[in-house]
Amino acid sequence: MSKILYGLYDMMNIAAFRLNQDDQFELITLSPTWLKHFTPVGTNKGSIVHLDGIFPFLDCFVAEAFEVWEAQTETPHRSGPWVDFTPEGEEFPLEATAVCIDGECVLVIQDLGEEYYTEASRLQTFRDQALEKERLEIAITEQTQQIRRREEEIAMTLLAASGHRDHETAEHVRRIGLYAEALAKELGWDLEKAADLRIAAAMHDIGKIGIPDSILLKPGKLTQEEFEIMKGHPAIGADMLNKTRIPLLNMAAQVSLCHHERWDGTGYPKGLKGEEIPIEARITTIVDVYDALVHKRVYKKASSEQAALKLMAQMVGKHFDPALFQLFVKNLPKMQRIRQAYSEPTRRTTISA
Amino acid sequence: MSDVNNKVNAVLQKKICMLGAFSVGKSSLVTRYVESIFGDKYHTTVGVKISKKELTVEEQEVKLIIWDLAGQDDLTRLRTSYLRGTSGYILVCDGTRPFSLKVALNMHKEAREYSGDISFVLIINKFDLQSSTDWELDQEQLSALEASGIEVLYTSAKTGDGVDEVFQKLTKKMLQEHNVLENT
Structure with a gap:
């Protein structure tokens, strides 16, 4: 892989891993600050990292990633966001991407940071509105039922x-x-x-x-x-x-x-x-x-x-x-x-x- | 020492998923269970939040990896691949929102299609509001679900009532399913 790409990875605060011949993940970028919270001391470029033990989420995603790597597709496959907690309880919103670059199987993990919270805020607004709509619908249904009960009472009185x-x-x-x-x-x-x-x-x-x-x-x-x-x-x-x-x-x-x-x-x-x-x-x-x-x-x-x-x-x-x-x-x-x-x-x- | 005893002594790791509509209290239940705290304000979940909690069920130590999946709505559908490797799931609905029961049952169907017949429980959350006029669930429908073999439990993430019991019960079911514990 090109030095430019490595340089870009280092600048973007992401961790990229290459799947080596022993099916182990080798860190191919500098270890970003957020990764240090999860990995053993001394983990850095060239280290073998046991990702499945560190991020349980990847247990699930790596199976999907293997499909991408086996198909040798260059289209990145994203995991969708997940939030993991450090042993100290600090939360990190992360996302993994599986991609094939120059025949190499690469897994990139990114700290979504603000991007995640912006998306959460957008979704929160949407859901607050949806909740309000649901509450109104319940109220309308109750009132309709009340009207209906009255209509039935009138009908039964006539009867x-x-x-x-x-x-x-x-x-x-x-x-x-x-x-x-x-x-x-x-x-x-x-x-x-x-x-x-x-x-x-x-x-x-x-x-x-x-x-x-x-x-x-x-x-x-x-x-x-x-x-x-x-x-x-x-x-x-x-x-x-x-x-x-x-x-x-x-x-x-x-x-x-x-x-x-x-x-x-x-x-x-x-x-x-x-x-x-x-x-x-x-x-x-x-x-x-x-x-x-x-x-x-x-x-x-x-x-x-x-x-x-x-x-x-x-x-x-x-x-x-x-x-x-x-x-x-x-x-x-x-x-x-x-x-x-x-x-x-x-x-x-x-x-x- | 027998094989059974060996199994009982080792710490088992089990993945479980929280499923349900948005704003039914999935994250609050997890926070209540893992950290024993509750916040009144609704914070939506995007993607998946992963928490861990160790517990003991009949002398068997278990480490639960709890996948709190984003609630389902018009913008967010269940990504069934998140269920890969899960040993059980908790279907959560909100006793004040009848629609949330419908969503939970639909997700149950999807989960069944993907994961097969694995352990699960259905919980009706916000039980602290049960005596208020906001409580909307149809008791007859719940009774019918129970009659069909679905275990329905009641919780309040706010007061903590029933929360530990749900995770204990699901874990016990999962262990029984994998023959770690005797079926009782």
Whole structure:
């Protein structure tokens, strides 16, 4: 190697080592001041230095360096900075570079000094800002959750008010929401949207609040005229819920309006067909029919699950979205767990949908 | 003297790595453990800081070479080659920052891919803030991790609580893994 290069090494306060034939590192520069803190007294140009014992970091880097030397590449390979401590506790930011010069394997170690602290300061600023951003995000998430809890409370209050007039139980509406949420999760919806559907689906019959008691609570079969009035409940519900800018209630309005629509277009109020019917409503329709069939009502006995599923299977393609029904059947164990956890009228236990 | 006794008498040197997001307290934990001090101010780590500490686990003397790796963020990714030769690692997350758990688990995955099935522990640091409103970790998620076999420990670099125990526990695991100690 040229004398100029050696001279440069000496001036730059770096230590350069040549890998000799015995795979030992020979110091080929003067020993810089910082190196003296780590090496035995008397170490200087020409000394063999056991680097791996002095700098544990090099245990790792030398393996990479050998790849560079074996490839005879002249492109320097840098280790990235590391900080080592002298036995007295003084810290030194160092960096090693492996390079092949004139066929010789050279390892250069440099005290990064101020360069390191400048970089640390730059990174510190970046990270302080990132921490602040993270704190703000946590605060926003908490506030969003708080708003969401309030929205849910409002929705559940509305639901309770409508439930006082109907024979549907609180457990029924809760189950509808949980079944729907479970299916939404299976469809890969994000958790927030699936949670919205839990509330929105539960509110599907809220429009019944606008139906006269004489019709809503009539024990026998409805006349054609009464049925026409009853058919107004989806639109009443949608009208009630559409007057806000709350996404949860807007979704509930869609569900309310369309939960009596049918896949084949024979439903009401609009006669929508197939995917014209919002998916939230298509899901609700399936779980509502299932829950109604397998539970006892004042006007009917509970069907067995097998009988209910047989009947529902006949409604696929007419009443129900075939793909969603398939998903529903696939997830029947989840539906059964929800049924058990929220059975009527026993105490419920907590489950995760 | 038996081989086992010989092994127990020699001082073993083990490399361990501290992994985690930035500002979770990796360097503070090392400083607390090695020097028994704590500074409240956050000082970012660039590259790697290497510290050494000797300890005794069940009569076996061990010299730990602790590689405190720079925390991961958008500018700094884990340089997996730093894991070369490591016998174990400590995944650190901050109990007040849920995102740091996600980062720790991602780094765990990367470490596993590079180093295989070596000893590790997951620690939730800043436990002194556990009763404050700042504590944000999802207990259910932690329970699920424990149920999956991940050992979760709680530390406070500030008070020193749990710090020595973490290094003791990891060292014991590493020694057991290398059959220096009997598995208990």
